[in-house]
Amino acid sequence: xxxxxxxxxxxxxxxxxxxxxxxxxxxxxxxxxxxxxxxxxxxxxxxxxxxxxxxxxxxxxxxxxxxxxxxxxxxxxxxxxxxxxxxxxxxxxxxxxxxxxxxxxxxxxxxxxxxxxxxxxxxxxxxxxxxxxxxxxxxxxxxxxxxxxxxxxxxxxxxxxxxxxxxxxxxxxxxxxxxxxxxxxxxxxxxxxxxxxxxxxxxxxxxx
Numbered sequence: 001x002x003x004x005x006x007x008x009x010x011x012x013x014x015x016x017x018x019x020x021x022x023x024x025x026x027x028x029x030x031x032x033x034x035x036x037x038x039x040x041x042x043x044x045x046x047x048x049x050x051x052x053x054x055x056x057x058x059x060x061x062x063x064x065x066x067x068x069x070x071x072x073x074x075x076x077x078x079x080x081x082x083x084x085x086x087x088x089x090x091x092x093x094x095x096x097x098x099x100x101x102x103x104x105x106x107x108x109x110x111x112x113x114x115x116x117x118x119x120x121x122x123x124x125x126x127x128x129x130x131x132x133x134x135x136x137x138x139x140x141x142x143x144x145x146x147x148x149x150x151x152x153x154x155x156x157x158x159x160x161x162x163x164x165x166x167x168x169x170x171x172x173x174x175x176x177x178x179x180x181x182x183x184x185x186x187x188x189x190x191x192x193x194x195x196x197x198x199x200x201x202x203x204x205x206x207x208x
Contacts, residue, residue, distance in 0.1 A: 045199070052176045052200035054103070055086050055130055059174065062107050063206050068170070071206045072162040074134055075172055079158070081133035081188045083114045093124040101126060116184045129184045133175040133194075137203050140171025168208045176200040 062084070063071060074082035085106040104121065106113055117129060138156045146154045148166045159165060177197040179185055185193060 048178055048199040051130065055132060055176060056174065056200075056202055056204070058086070058103065058105065059084070059132065059134075059204060062105070063172075063204060066206075068206060068208045069162045071172070072159070072165065072170060075136045075170065076159040076162075078136040078138055078156075078173075081135040081175070083188055084132040084134065085116050085184075086130040086132065087117050087121065087125045088127055089121060089125045114187070116179075116186055122181050122184075125181065127181075129179045129181060131177045131179050131185060131189070131197075133173075133177070133188050135173045135175075137171035137173040140203065141167075170206040172204045172206060174200075174202045174204055176202075 083106075087104050088101045089104045091100055091102055104117065104125075105111070106115055106117070111117075116131075117125065122129075136159065138154075141154045142156070144154050144167060145151060146159060146166055147164045150164075150166075175194070176199055177185075177189070177194055178199050179197060188194075
């Protein structure tokens with residue numbers, strides 16, 4: 001007579017097995033969250049870089065429209081940057097799905113120079129506010145004789161008077177920072193605030 005071993009059914013998972021499974025799932029979820037965060041941060045960085053390039057082009061146009069004396073006054077003291085704000089605003093905020101966006105600037109007519117967008121403008125805007133700091137690019141003048149009739153070479157610091165300025169160009173340092181809509185900084189801000197918000201740096205030139 002043949003004897004068959006009766007198959008025993010698998011019992012419930014042990015506590016150790018459950019804890020191991022939960023641990024594996026937790027690690028997987030944590031890894032996925034970290035990956036998604038990294039992807040989101042990378043996408044934001046790409047978006048900021050693309051926007052910064054467009055802002056640089058806008059600034060070049062703005063600088064061409066301003067007089068040399070005015071731009072000189074903006075940046076002559078590198079410790080006190082001139083601030084320009086940029087933001088994207090719906091042309092028809094009541095129907096954002098059927099409305100194109102236009103880039104606004106604090107340098108446009110109707111806005112106050114160096115002042116952030118108003119609450120009304122922020123309500124019609126999309127995305128973050130880009131705060132741009134313009135200052136004298138000191139390294140671009142090192143070793144140059146910047147004052148008429150003065151043989152002293154520039155070593156850094158503020159310039160004096162545009163009427164005494166000897167060069168035909170003015171090197172400008174550009175820093176682009178991203179401010180959340182609910183925390184837009186008025187003015188140049190301090191380095192503690194600016195460092196994590198800085199997304200782009202460049203130099204521009206203003207010619208006479």
